[in-house]
Amino acid sequence: MISIEWFIALSAVLFTIGAIGVMVRRNAIVLFMCIELMLNAVNISLVAFSSYHGNIEGHMLVLFALSVAAAEAVVGLALIIALFRNTLSVDIRNLTLMRF
Amino acid sequence: MSYTTLFALVLLGLPAVGALTLGVGGLSNASLRQKRTTFGVLATAAVYIPFLATLYLGWNVFQSGAFTVNFGTFIDAGRWSVDLAYLIDPLSITMALVITGIGTLIHIYSIGYMSHDQGAWRFFAYLNLFIFAMLQLVMADNLLVLFIGWEGVGLASYLLIGFWFKKRTNTNAANKAFIFNRIGDFAFLVAMFLLLQEVGTLQFSGLLENVGMMSQDTLFWVGLLVLIGATGKSAQFPLFVWLPDAMAGPTPVSALIHAATMVTSGLYLITRLSPMFVLSPEVMMIMAVIGALTAFIAATIALTEYDIKKVLAYSTVSQLGFMFLALGSGAFVAAIFHVVTHAFFKALLFLGSGSVIHNMEHAIEKTRGKIKVGENDGATDLDPQDIRLMGGLRHSMPITFRTFWIGTLAIAGIPPLAGFFSKDEILMHTFSMGVGEFAGPLYMVLWAVGMGTAFLTAFYMVRLTATTFHGESRLDAALPGASSAFHESPRTMTFPLWKLAIGSIIIGWIGLPNFVVESLTGQEAHIHLLKEWIYAQAADLKVTLSYATEWALLAGSIVVATMGVFVGWRSYGNGQWEQTDNMLQARFGELYNTFRERYLLDEFYEKVVGEPVQWISKNILEPVDRIGIGGIVAFFGATTRVSGGVLRILQAGLITNYAVFILLGVLFVLAMMILGPVVGGTP
């Protein structure tokens, strides 16, 4: 049996990769994928904790997190399409009209 | 809500509602402002309905005694709190009746008086605001609510003095009134602080029950400070100089605010606190001296004035001086009595003068319209308020003429008109103090000054009336044919005149002297109705004179008043003001010139206060402010701006940069959470 620490470590590594991705990438779609990665990293840890504690609450939160992520994907991709229509690119460096 | 609370709410709230409605209505729509009569009628209703409410409340008080109406906590400051409470007792009802009753008449009068003025909507809104503030002042159950009214009437007075604000002198007069009042207000505030510190409450009954807690020194200082406050508001020496200038406002304002009501608020305050004042004879003495001095000085100035409103203004100051003399002699009932009678006859006189001025203005303008431009340039600066241009008005304005005479006789103290009873009672109290133990000789001198002033009052009032109404019209000399344009004022103006004239005749009968009956029947009499009504609030000192002395004083008063009228009539009855005034000037010489120059008080203030302050401001404070304080402010301002500019650069607009900041924040929060409390400057 794999002990819980491994799951936590995996989730932490994935979460960090996602967070760093948000900070270094320039493509809006990749940024969005990085966020999805962060959320799924959390899901791993939740499932792991759920089975560690032997109750179902963590599982339930994962289900809801997944559906929320799906809803976010809808809005996010729609916004990215709108961005593409306006600038013909999905580079977030174009999104600096409002600053300072 | 009980009926009494409801009626109290109407009394206190309706004028405010009126002021707001008229003000907002006039502000919102320019065409609405043209409906001047509607504005006037609405404003009158907002005073008349409260008058009826006061009558109801007064009946309630008469039946079941005084009560308070509490609308909840106004300020809760921990150790002390102040309620938004109002005291409904005989004294406040008396004042409220005067304010709303005479206020109603003056509102009616104003409908006619302001019917051609473009700013009438503003005028009525201000008048209602004044009534509201004045009712706050007299109905308040504690000093703080009273202070709201106190400042409120100051504001309304300021707005109304400067009502015709396009003329520089008017706005200056408004500023002067406001600033001189501020001097008194400051003292009043300090008195309140002292009371809070020493007694811990501002509520009247609590305050007066605990006056015993205060040391003699505190009593003296609180009394003196309240007195200074009252001196400012009620135009007493040496702060009275603002009142004559305040005549720059429309005449109904002079009648309502600067004669009948606002200027009596200082007297009201002292009467309200009379149980405290009687414990401090020194303050009482100062008060009496100020009162007598004011009465005399103002009366002498009034002798030499030629502006009809200025004469009445100085006469008001003089009568207020009488009231202060009454307060200082422990005759609080008599002071309030004189407030009531004076409100009637002085409002009457002012409204009469307004009617005269209205007529003069009209005649001058109408006649000047007929004359071709350049033909008679001397007529361009004719002052419609100058009595030297009047004369002979008795033919063209019979109602004004008759009512004005009634007012004159009332203020002169001819029995059985109103002024006689109140003035007699005041002088009797002063005489009684004169034979007392504390500062007896001084009070005797004050009594003599009072008698002299009573004579002067009758004299200068007859001078004014005779010069205005008798003799031949002198306006024709300056502006040929002008007298044919004279006419009586409209009914909205003459109606209040008659009402006030009737009041000036009969209102004195609410204070018939008790001793008249007592000396005849030998039993205690109760025909002084006002005393029966408010004795519980006014802590009168007892009069300790024999019946014979009182009869003698009564006779003395009558003789002095009659002599004043008689001498005045002999000197001015046929319009011979010029000869008489020249004769007086020749006889009294420099003294007369002193009167004429108003004791140089304005010049004195200018030299002693105005110029040094300006010098200090210009040569010391201004550089300190500009270089020192301004520099510090500029330094901090610049630093702040620069740091704002630097922080702004962080906001580069790039999402990934923002994410970096969020991650830094995450690390910071996590560090704080794991390291535990690391807080600077906390316990």
Place this chain on the structure above:
Amino acid sequence: MTTDLLAFLPGLLTAIGGLVIMILGAFRAKKQVVVPSTLLFLLGAFGVAIWQASMPTSVAFSDMVRSGSFASFLIAIIVFAGIVTTLVNQEVMQGRRAHSPEVYAMILFAITGMITFVSSNHLLLLFVGLETMSIALYVLAGLYKNERHGVEAGLKYFILGAFASGFLLYGMSFVYGATGSLHFQALALASPEVTQTLFFRAGIGLMLVGFFFKVSAVPFHMWTPDVYQGSPTAISGFMSTASKVAAFGAFWVLLTPISFSVDASTQAGSGSMAISALYWISILSMVVGNLTSIAQQDLKRILGFSSIGHAGYLLMGFVVATPQAFTAMLFYLVAYTLMNLGAFAMIAHFERTFGWTDASMDQLKGVGRIAPRRVALLSLFMLSLAGFPPLAGFFGKYLVFSAAIEAGFVTLTVVAILSAIVGAFVYLRVIGQAYFEQGESAESQSVDPQKGMGWGMVIAASLLAAGTIHFGIDALMPWPSLLDWVNGFM
């Protein structure tokens, strides 16, 4: 079941309302139908919330939802903000392409999310409520999808919001790992051994990050001015008030039992485990928010930075953590909602009336001469934001500051007062610009400047102005019951 549904009635009403509006939109219903129906549902929810506010707190749906007293009070504020936003929005967006019925559906869905958020008694529901609110707000922020500003606002808000949600969810998972439950009560009753663990503390910290992001506290604030600038102005007002009320309310319910009572029992006198984070974030927020607002030229950005500063003052309530401080915080939320909504509404109105292309300060020049009364309204809200008596904003600050002083946080209060002075300068500059600067821009507009406010603006502005003045003069009115709630809760 019925009692459960009744307890959640405001949320149900707004959710059903949102669906109805969506359907109406599908059938191309006119605005004259959509707006009144939206208002109807919101008024219904408001009435229910007011009615429930007088009832004691109760739980429903197997302890998942709490209703009554405090929660209903927050719901009432949120729904009120929704009503005002609807009134303003239908007027200022008239004739714009983005003005579709779905806007109102999204407002209703956002409110549903907020209601879920503040009613939650379980982290699952908290997350779902927060995300429902956020997703609806992402859509609203990006409403001008054909303009680059609009897309930029929407996408910035979306990416950073989702990023912050990731941290929040991670924090929940940590807390769950430490305690084995997602239930508020279970977290509150966790033993000191559990709460001392690294997992628990880190979990609370990460959840706080989600909270800080929503209330735009420094350094999680960067999105705020950009998003407020790019979104439709009425929507910016909604975002800056309702979502903050929801976040403050929900996190107060969540954090108070965990971090204050439990910790206080183990570490006597040291306050909460989160106090140092809250303390510094609060100071940073008010200093950075107010200082940066000085350098701004755009009215909506100014209000954005101002809302950051106000978040700092509101956070003081969490730092001080006495019943008085929490009560003051709740009052401040009411005041803040009124005055900030008012400021945004007036700017939205000017934008429309004068045909502004942006909301820069220069546009305001000379407007005070053309529309003095409307600028007076704007000035009223600005003065309240600056904290001038006798307006609601003054009493908000006064109550918070005096609670802080009473609890001994002198340094914090001094910093707060200094930053408030800096902030006051900015608000006064706006008023000065409108009244005292000569401007040609407004006068040369082709739009008829005399065109006044429509019924929606009139109702909204008078409600807000009346509230701002009323709570400034009679600030103590809601005070006793608020204090009772807070005491009962702690």
